[in-house]
Amino acid sequence: MPELPEVESARRLVERHLVGRCIVRVAVVDDRIVYAGVAPRRFARVLRGRRVEAVRRRGKHLWFELDRRPWPAFHFGMTGWFEVYRCPADRPPFWKVEFALDNDTRLAMPDARRLGRIRLLADPEHAPPISELGFDPLLDMPDAAAFAAGLAGRRAPIKAVLLDQGFSAGVGNWIADEVLYQARLAPRRRACDLTTAEAHRLRSTILRVIHKAVDLDADNSRFPRAWLFHHRWGRNSDAATARGEKIVHATIGGRTTAWVPAVQR
DNA sequence: CTCAGTGTTCAGTG
């Protein structure tokens, strides 16, 4: 599920259903991996009875503002997400936490692979890991000059830099590939070797792709057909874009990378 | 049975 658009979609879901409501019960599972730095039982005890005042996001991290600190913070890893329902029987498999609200609504976070994290922090925005994030393209994208300056100090492949959450928070594997395809940049190019014009093109492409995905509520079935997204999955050798361009798969920045050599330079 | 995967962290290297 979780890159910036999916997490923003989850944020809006929770905002619709939880803001202004009180948490009457918190159910937890005893999972010391997903719960990071807090015992699940304490997490439940501290949050019961609190009122939700706002839901915030930065990069792939999301947290609740409550009427009293500390506040819960969530990261979805690869397989986490939020589900809202009313009937207790609809509690999803692999759930890690379930909040019951004062209007019979329930919110659960399932995470099959357990790479997600649930924290309890006095000030999530100003504590690691959120405080160590770089810019968020939706919240505080730097201007063109500052963006180019950021790339100039990096010798790693541009793909690896985009994946670095300390550079661009919220960009994950498919967004990085999509943006490089649409900006016509080869993923192995060193970030510091991009020209000013290429850096500016990359910056505006990041904005365009992320805004579009968010506008579509991260529903990938509605992403434009011309996007690489629909054609990149599976490392099959006959993969091609909608325009018939050959897609190549490689490992760059430690992740599977799909790109189109005929278009990306 | 094997392996890849919409992610992050940390040890090791230069």
Added chain:
DNA sequence: TCACTGAACACTGA
């Protein structure tokens, strides 16, 4: 110290 790379983490589904 910094930047970067690759393995580890943990588990499902193809």
